[in-house]
Amino acid sequence: MEAVKLVEGKVDWKGRAAEKYQHGGLRTSLLILAAFTFENMATLALAVNLITYFNGVMHFSIADAANIVTNYAGTSYILSVLVAFLADTYTGRSKAVMVSIIFEILGFVLLTVQAHLPKLRPPTCNILDPATSQLCVKVDGGNSALMYASIYLIAAGAAGLKASLPTHGADQFDENDPKEATQMSSFFNWLLLAICIGGGVSITFIVYIQDNKGWDWGFGISTVAIVLAMIVFSAGLPLYRYHVISGTAAITEIIQVYVASVRNRRLKLPEDSDDLYEIDRDKEAGVHIEFLPHRDNLRFLDKAAIQTSPDFEDSKSANPWKLCRVTQVENAKIILGMIPIFCCTIIMSTCLAQLQTFSVQQGITMDTTISSNFHIPPASLPIIPIAFMIIIIPLYDQIAVPFIRKYTGHPTGITHLQRIGVGLVLSAISMGTAALIEVKRKNVARSHNMLNAIPVLQPLPISVFWLSFQYFIFGIADMFTYVGLLEFFYSEAPKGIKSISTCFLWSSMALGYFFSTVLVQIVNEATKVNTKSGGWLDGNNINVNHVNLFYWLLTILSLINFFCYLFFATRYQYRHQTTVANKEMKEVVKD
Incomplete structure (x- = not known):
């Protein structure tokens, strides 16, 4: 007879008590990380390059295209709260993952079909040419409905995966076991690494395919990636530890x-x-x-x-x-105490939205040459901070955290709130840097009499790698805040609503994207009197817009937001938790 250890509060896929050495642990968390890698491989290219698709193929103006992208991203993040509630109280996290993947696959299939069939798109024209843009007709009618249906199916699927996969991964570890508790702490760092690896492939390989081989090929590869995510995740179904549904x-x-x-x-x-x-x-x-x-x-x-x-x-x-x-x-x-911290991270997500919209449009006008035969897609510029994070995250988790822990005594080296604060400062610096780079870019256009140049035919004589500074700084900011927020919300929340609490991160990003949409409209409305066009950000020619002033506005808002954060963070009291249980681990005799 063999003594079997059971994990308190966790079951296997048949509803029986989960066995410690048969279910969960590091090996199953790797499957979840792999699934998250494929999911980000499929979707991150959309975040950075959809504005080009909406502007160049569907013929929306730059501002309208930017708003569609931010609304899509915001919807995806905000829906994660609803999915998290359903996963915690009714369906369970693994079922929520599977249903979400099906939604995402369907969305990508529809998007691929529309990109492949000319009759489902508006007629081809050069919307970047001011002389012909008036002849361009943007997508409408049933084709417009198909476009919105596809991207919001993807948004719903991505929301479910964001809500369920991280907490399902954390469920694979036993908090009462010191070794597994340490592994769970590292899991969130490795989760960011998985996002970076999948995202790195997405914004280089998939973006290149979209720009050079066709949007249908790019969306098709994303479809394959999300199908692989489903296969990898499904392989672990008999091995996972499942959190017992808590009800309402x-x-x-x-x-x-x-x-x-x-x-x-x-x-x-x-x-x-x-x-x-x-x-x-x-x-x-x-x-x-x-x-x-x-x-x-x-x-x-x-x-x-x-x-x-x-x-x-x-x-x-x-x-x-x-x-x-x-x-x-x-x-x-x-x-209630976490709400002010949550609110103070919204502006940072608004800044992130600009790197996925206006910064990409800046890159389109610049020289993307690497060699005589290769041009880097502007949407691939975030590979710079991502490549840095792929290197630094393992070093931070395995070397920096243990070293800092010796001096601070804190299990994660520095506290979650300190980590978030560092990221907020860096995001403000990133926006200030973006404003300076935009001033330089416009000065080059003005000095060469190229303010009305067509980017695809006559790029400005300034390297696109100047934009890497703002991406690099924000990438470091993201490394601090992403894990800091996720761990903060997960560790501080009551046990029964950890999935919902971790969605505070996604909700913060959602509100940041929605606020970006509102802010663009407010800025255009407030500045149209003092500009020749409809405002700082109106129209299709970014060379005559005032994106640099918009970046300065975000810099000021970010600094004000940081001081508000300091006020609330210094007054926040971390939770203290003790648990009463019959036994932390139970032993049974197995025949």
């Missing part, structure tokens, strides 16, 4: 605290916090229950735990919308 209780308990605190707002808080309601630890020791100590912040929420009756049994049977546990209250405080 976890998110409901948080809402109950807010409702109860309002309903009890007239009650007086006791002088001793021990008088607040909490279940008896000894009586509940047989089940797995989370206990959090009381903290003296956001005291108005403590009113949700005021007992109107000293009788414990009466309190236990009280209306949960009027009386909540101290642990419930502390979880609600954590969620």
